[in-house]
Amino acid sequence: MDVFWFLPVHGDGPFLGSQVDSRPATLDYLKQIAVAADQRGYHGVLVPCGKTCEEPYIVSAALIAATERLRFLVATRPSALTPTFAARLAASLDRLSGGRFYLNVVAGGDADELAGDGVFLDHDARYAHAAEFFTVWKRALSGERVDFAGAHVTVRGAEAPLTPVQRPHPPLFFGGSSPAGHAAVAEHFDTYLTWAEPPDAVAAKIADVRARAARHGRTLTYGLRVNIIVRETEAEAWAAADHLISKIDRKAVDSAHSAFRRFESEGQRRMTELASRADLVVSPNLWAGVGLVRGGAGTALVGTPRQVADRLLEYRDLGIDSFILSGYPHLEEAHRVADLLFPLLPVNAQPPAAQPAPTVAFVSPFGGLQPVRSAS
Numbered sequence: 001m002d003v004f005w006f007l008p009v010h011g012d013g014p015f016l017g018s019q020v021d022s023r024p025a026t027l028d029y030l031k032q033i034a035v036a037a038d039q040r041g042y043h044g045v046l047v048p049c050g051k052t053c054e055e056p057y058i059v060s061a062a063l064i065a066a067t068e069r070l071r072f073l074v075a076t077r078p079s080a081l082t083p084t085f086a087a088r089l090a091a092s093l094d095r096l097s098g099g100r101f102y103l104n105v106v107a108g109g110d111a112d113e114l115a116g117d118g119v120f121l122d123h124d125a126r127y128a129h130a131a132e133f134f135t136v137w138k139r140a141l142s143g144e145r146v147d148f149a150g151a152h153v154t155v156r157g158a159e160a161p162l163t164p165v166q167r168p169h170p171p172l173f174f175g176g177s178s179p180a181g182h183a184a185v186a187e188h189f190d191t192y193l194t195w196a197e198p199p200d201a202v203a204a205k206i207a208d209v210r211a212r213a214a215r216h217g218r219t220l221t222y223g224l225r226v227n228i229i230v231r232e233t234e235a236e237a238w239a240a241a242d243h244l245i246s247k248i249d250r251k252a253v254d255s256a257h258s259a260f261r262r263f264e265s266e267g268q269r270r271m272t273e274l275a276s277r278a279d280l281v282v283s284p285n286l287w288a289g290v291g292l293v294r295g296g297a298g299t300a301l302v303g304t305p306r307q308v309a310d311r312l313l314e315y316r317d318l319g320i321d322s323f324i325l326s327g328y329p330h331l332e333e334a335h336r337v338a339d340l341l342f343p344l345l346p347v348n349a350q351p352p353a354a355q356p357a358p359t360v361a362f363v364s365p366f367g368g369l370q371p372v373r374s375a376s
Contacts (some may be wrong), residue, residue: 001325004046005325008030017248023329030063037070042070042337043332083136083140083153086134090164098165101164108181127178127181136158140320144159172188174189174192186215186216189220197270226299226326229303230303253293272298275298302318313345
């Protein structure tokens with residue numbers, strides 16, 4: 001199991017839907033979390049994106065030197081960049097980190113936020129755009145000079161001369177619960193990432209993606225994004241869950257769910273539906289209370305170390321390889337999860353092989369690769 005943690009680049013705190021004791025996303029605080037994750041053996045950290053987040057590429061670059069083994073799973077909206085520029089960003093982060101850069105592709109989201117970025121594609125078109133975008137991105141990172149004319153992306157002579165450490169390219173994670181999302185990940189991406197739903201629902205999604213990928217002759221890996229509330233006793237765990245939402249009022253819940261329903265996201269619809277139930281315990285130890293006011297990953301596994309570990313192992317048995325966990329506040333909970341859960345799980349904490357950036361010929365700033373000349 002590759003276990004990731006979450007970097008709260010939008011801020012952090014002990015309560016959902018409240019500014020009480022909140023912690024801003026300062027570089028110093030984010031560094032503390034990243035260093036803790038690095039030292040405790042997490043495989044990496046997810047760095048989310050959005051208009052209320054510090055820019056994940058910049059945050060990740062700022063934290064490279066503070067960490068030794070930690071991978072940075074950087075969320076990006078392909079509609080906000082050109083594929084050639086994104087390929088160069090990927091190559092630089094991968095080279096400068098020694099091969100510790102992964103990419104989490106976010107094709108959907110809030111249509112109003114996307115419109116603010118100048119993106120007016122409908123739901124299915126965003127997935128079609130992402131497929132074309134990463135076709136160019138992958139070819140450029142492989143060393144090709146790319147000419148491509150698609151319905152959404154057109155480039156001529158696209159290049160990324162500085163190749164990444166990870167070959168053929170840094171791993172691509174991709175989430176989507178709609179048929180269009182499943183079709184895109186099956187054909188073009190490496191890891192299918194889903195939010196935590198009851199195991200039978202997750203199994204159905206994996207089966208559909210796996211069948212679609214097989215039709216393209218591809219084999220994917222699978223990831224799960226879930227919050228964790230783990231304590232020594234079950235009573236303490238559920239008390240912590242209640243404490244997390246103790247500052248929320250009905251008005252805040254109604255306002256949040258009104259906003260979520262505006263999203264053109266099947267995954268968000270499913271999370272909101274779980275959080276709208278009278279009984280928020282939607283499966284053994286799986287609680288939808290986080291989704292009362294938080295978009296995205298709206299469920300948490302709640303219980304003792306043995307209970308939570310068993311639930312994670314159930315998802316592992318469905319085919320999940322990567323687990324992206326989080327807990328509030330993220331600094332203290334990173335340590336708690338490592339203390340209580342890691343001894344019960346087959347955590348893959350092996351560091352990546354030390355890999356220097358591949359050597360290339362000198363790249364002239366005026367264009368083109370120039371031969372490296374001997375000093376003799």
